[in-house]
Amino acid sequence: MSTMSTKKKPVTTISTCNADEIIVLDKDLMGELIGKVSFTELTFMHIMRRKPTAGETAILDSVLVTLMEHGMTPSAIATRMVHLGSPDSLQGAVAAGLLSVGSNLVGTMEGMAKNLQEITTAEEGVEAAARRIARGFREAGKAIPGFGHPIHKPDDPRTPRLIEVAEANGASGTYIAAMRVLSKEVDAAWGRHLTVNATGAIGTVLSEIGIPWNVMRGIAVVSRAAGLVGHLCEEMREPAGAFMWNLCEHEVAYAGKKKLGGK
Amino acid sequence: MSTMSTKKKPVTTISTCNADEIIVLDKDLMGELIGKVSFTELTFMHIMRRKPTAGETAILDSVLVTLMEHGMTPSAIATRMVHLGSPDSLQGAVAAGLLSVGSNLVGTMEGMAKNLQEITTAEEGVEAAARRIARGFREAGKAIPGFGHPIHKPDDPRTPRLIEVAEANGASGTYIAAMRVLSKEVDAAWGRHLTVNATGAIGTVLSEIGIPWNVMRGIAVVSRAAGLVGHLCEEMREPAGAFMWNLCEHEVAYAGKKKLGGK
């Protein structure tokens, strides 16, 4: 039986309708939304409860475009595997891939955003807070979220582009400035240059447009959903799933104690 | 062991990268995509393998905007239920909601698109094919996909708006015309007016921009993903999940043979 307090009767402010009218996010769906706002604008409105400026829309689009596609990633492989078994359930294949959009690969945008939040509001000042945080991670022997990349060395090419788009579109620059200070302190603490990677840059520019850190993963989920639909389109045109299955089955060799040929 | 034929070694044309460059869908990610295309444009590119015209983008946006939000739907309820148990896994809560974007509620856009495909390519001509299809469903006692709505009577207000946006943005009109003929034949076969509903209109206008019927469900999945992130934002601000759980538990009464109070 429910163990949660539910004294207050909750309400919703998302949507309502009758025979002729549909209200979504305090707008008339037919008169004010369809044909008037883009998907990116409505997504911003849903999360932030207000219309974005043109600059905010451009920044959110830059993030959604950056996150959509990275080739044959774990999420794309999971989606294609599920399609092999359940070809009539496109939603299941996409859902499977989205389940991998979690703490390990995408979660670093949240960590960067939390650190920038702390730095920009610290009483000790931006530099002191950045130094404390950078040294804290380093001394604990932990990776600092949003820094470093195994392929994109010395620098992740997406980061300057994302910052450039944010600056060209009216970002105040508070979080970008804090990220730059943190980056200097990270390099000092590590004794070598670590790039701000794409998820680090995304955590920064999403902070610029006010997205709370605990919803940022949702932006990645939305963008990857479109990428995974694209992977399914390719899988239907040019199947790779069965090949990948065979490959994995063959290359991860069986090494149990009991061997075949028992007869 | 894999039971599928895998003779041909497959390839992918989606994405590749090295230290400095990232190619996505045959475009340079930094130079040609980030800050240059919207999420909706990149989604179209991923599915259709070419850039959309401004009109095609507007039509796809109108569909994504229409589908995003319908209030406390089964998918929103599922998402909020999963959030109660797994609050640290936003991706899991969204994935659960997306799993309901299936044959029963969304699938009718596919059925409409298939019927329009058949009507527009039939040797017998548009009218004869529409009549045959409408009568076929009616005589079989089956609902015809894309027609009828329990709330939006006599007509679904989203349909004329979606058609208006499509026509204002350069749709050729082939499928819209076929939909109108089918609508007339449906009314004749049923002996009363059935509205073309929103999913019917969406199946029509997505056909106008060339989206294959078996991918249309993916457009709904992408749009609903954003809506479900919005529901999680509301759930975090103004929790309704525990209330709904209690409500369902209380109102679906226990009616087993064995009763409490056995002591």
Added chain:
Amino acid sequence: MSTMSTKKKPVTTISTCNADEIIVLDKDLMGELIGKVSFTELTFMHIMRRKPTAGETAILDSVLVTLMEHGMTPSAIATRMVHLGSPDSLQGAVAAGLLSVGSNLVGTMEGMAKNLQEITTAEEGVEAAARRIARGFREAGKAIPGFGHPIHKPDDPRTPRLIEVAEANGASGTYIAAMRVLSKEVDAAWGRHLTVNATGAIGTVLSEIGIPWNVMRGIAVVSRAAGLVGHLCEEMREPAGAFMWNLCEHEVAYAGKKKLGGK
């Protein structure tokens, strides 16, 4: 807004409780279930609404044991991919793998069960119905569910063992007999021997214990859930996920029109 008829207020007969008592499936949880029935027995009770005989339990166990594990299958790969991205969400990794337990690989047990249902109730008699069905699939150029296997030739070794267990545990034999007649007619229609495969045998023996065909997939889902938990245990001890990711990424070669090295 809900479009479904909900005139009758529904009830549940599954479970209820108060401070001291918990009733599950018309039994006292503490006094009659915990320590008294096995998981397999309670699973049978949940689906069939009655206690199984010892023989029915043995047959259901034989099916659950057969389905649990087949090595590095698409579902196991999907589960391991999701674990890479979301290691803190075991439930998400298992759910992703289960999403592949669908029409393509597991669904054939349903098809076999439906055919046996038709054969055993046909007015024309078992042999005539089996012949009609076998020829129907053959003439339509379709695979007949539950027959054939790419590895286990000429015969799937699981099939005789499952039948043996069913016969040793009191199965009436109606569906087993029908399966044997169908098998003979399939060989005749195809002009060569096709083995009754494991899912074919499972569809047969689950029919013997009364499981409806449209729930059989659920038996596979339960069994695979345990297998996927086992795969996660191995993945934590001996990680293979990142290796499989690299392998797939490397072996599914990029073949887009735009190439790297553009600078």
Added chain:
Amino acid sequence: MSTMSTKKKPVTTISTCNADEIIVLDKDLMGELIGKVSFTELTFMHIMRRKPTAGETAILDSVLVTLMEHGMTPSAIATRMVHLGSPDSLQGAVAAGLLSVGSNLVGTMEGMAKNLQEITTAEEGVEAAARRIARGFREAGKAIPGFGHPIHKPDDPRTPRLIEVAEANGASGTYIAAMRVLSKEVDAAWGRHLTVNATGAIGTVLSEIGIPWNVMRGIAVVSRAAGLVGHLCEEMREPAGAFMWNLCEHEVAYAGKKKLGGK
């Protein structure tokens, strides 16, 4: 591109096969498993890599039976909501429900197991460690995992039954003893009696049979999978999903700023 170290080529010890033989967990599937071991035994073998004793099987069964069913829980509601939209994807409906088997409701068995692990291995001795842990949670104002229940007061009736089954089946009692000491210290720290709840008891008895704390959630996932299949059986016989949807939609009232009746 994969960012994970993959130097060592991994192996699997789970399963392999050829035309005539299938090996699962170092046993011959046909000769040693089907008809010879129960589902519960094979699940134990998959996780622990050895055959369970009869007592260990009985204890694992007692846990699986306890977890399977709690009526109209969030997971059951999520499963029924997904069934409304995707009735042809039983695996999707079950997967949705399983996604709620997470940190909030089930995770407390992990927390109890971790605390007992710490208590039973602490240099300071069992009592001192239990006191330190109980006071630590109390002073931090945090709920201590495995204690307290809103309905089952003063004591959860499942707990003594689970302990009784474990003791009757050869559990060494190390963790049960530690749990009792912890319970005494919790009551002292809180100044009132808090019951050891069912998940607390489950964390205890699963520790007794050696299940690692980070796999315990998997036991819940397996058991709930069967429960959710049962809910789908009831939903097909006696639909409640549409009713619950209507209820939630109606009772969570719309409270947006823009109101209907704009015409």
